[in-house]
Amino acid sequence: MKFALIVLSPPASVASxxxxxxxxxxxxxxxxxxxxxxxxxxxxxxxxxTTPPQDELxxxxxxxxxxxxxPVELTVCIAAGIRRGVLDSAEAVRHHKVAGNLADGFTLGxxxxxxxxANHCDRLVTFG
Amino acid sequence: MQPTIAxxxxxxGNVMDDETKNCLxxxxxxPYSTRNGRDAIDVALTFGAFxxxxxxxxxxxxxxxxxxxxxxxxxGQKSIAKLITALPMYDIDDIYVCAESLAQRGIQxxxxxxxxxxxxxxxxxxxxxxxxxxxxx
Numbered sequence: 001m002k003f004a005l006i007v008l009s010p011p012a013s014v015a016s017x018x019x020x021x022x023x024x025x026x027x028x029x030x031x032x033x034x035x036x037x038x039x040x041x042x043x044x045x046x047x048x049x050t051t052p053p054q055d056e057l058x059x060x061x062x063x064x065x066x067x068x069x070x071p072v073e074l075t076v077c078i079a080a081g082i083r084r085g086v087l088d089s090a091e092a093v094r095h096h097k098v099a100g101n102l103a104d105g106f107t108l109g110x111x112x113x114x115x116x117x118a119n120h121c122d123r124l125v126t127f128g
Numbered sequence: 129m130q131p132t133i134a135x136x137x138x139x140x141g142n143v144m145d146d147e148t149k150n151c152l153x154x155x156x157x158x159p160y161s162t163r164n165g166r167d168a169i170d171v172a173l174t175f176g177a178f179x180x181x182x183x184x185x186x187x188x189x190x191x192x193x194x195x196x197x198x199x200x201x202x203x204g205q206k207s208i209a210k211l212i213t214a215l216p217m218y219d220i221d222d223i224y225v226c227a228e229s230l231a232q233r234g235i236q237x238x239x240x241x242x243x244x245x246x247x248x249x250x251x252x253x254x255x256x257x258x259x260x261x262x263x264x265x
Binding site: 119 | 148149151163164167170171174175177178180263264
């Protein structure tokens with residue numbers, strides 16, 4: 001079965017960690033995980049600058065490890081991201097910011113990618 | 129080149145995969161305290177822009193989003209009702225509102241900024257049952 005996830009909560013929220021664990025479970029159960037779409041405050045999951053204490057979870061790193069292990073798209077909603085200060089280097093230039101901060105492995109994309117994910121998956125699961 | 133059974137099945141799979149899946153947006157939060165309503169409508173408008181069917185249901189405190197004559201300027205916000213009235217321009221006409229939620233809050237259908245169709249509980253049950261995906265905001 002083909003899954004897509006929507007994450008609406010910031011990395012400090014347990015909902016984001018639940019989403020990550022669910023994503024791992026989808027893959028380890030032999031299902032396909034096509035997309036994780038980060039929307040609303042979920043976009044903070046893609047902020048490279050987030051620096052939690054070393055003995056706490058770093059969701060950005062966990063999402064990156066997931067992407068290292070499987071061909072999942074980690075898509076940060078571009079409108080929600082820019083509004084909250086999560087920009088890739090191209091958007092940083094466009095908006096005259098000193099630097100981009102989108103973590104490696106994540107990409108900025110429009111809501112159209114969420115529409116596409118909804119249309120091409122068997123299960124769309126929202127966290128947050 | 130003659131298509132093999134395998135490629136024919138692959139093509140069939142692609143066609144089935146591309147079949148539009150009924151999708152419903154459930155809006156149950158009040159406007160302005162969070163961006164939930166606005167973000168939900170943005171998703172709906174995107175479905176519309178891609179010419180994909182989308183149904184929107186306002187329920188619970190989400191029905192406040194629909195009120196006409198919102199004076200959101202006074203709290204430094206753009207009117208959510210204005211955004212909602214853009215839905216039909218994107219060919220989104222399946223807009224429903226929970227009749228019970230309206231009654232509980234003393235809101236008449238005539239108070240709404242858009243012609244949302246009121247649905248009783250059994251109608252909502254049926255509507256939700258007909259969906260492939262439900263996105264909740």
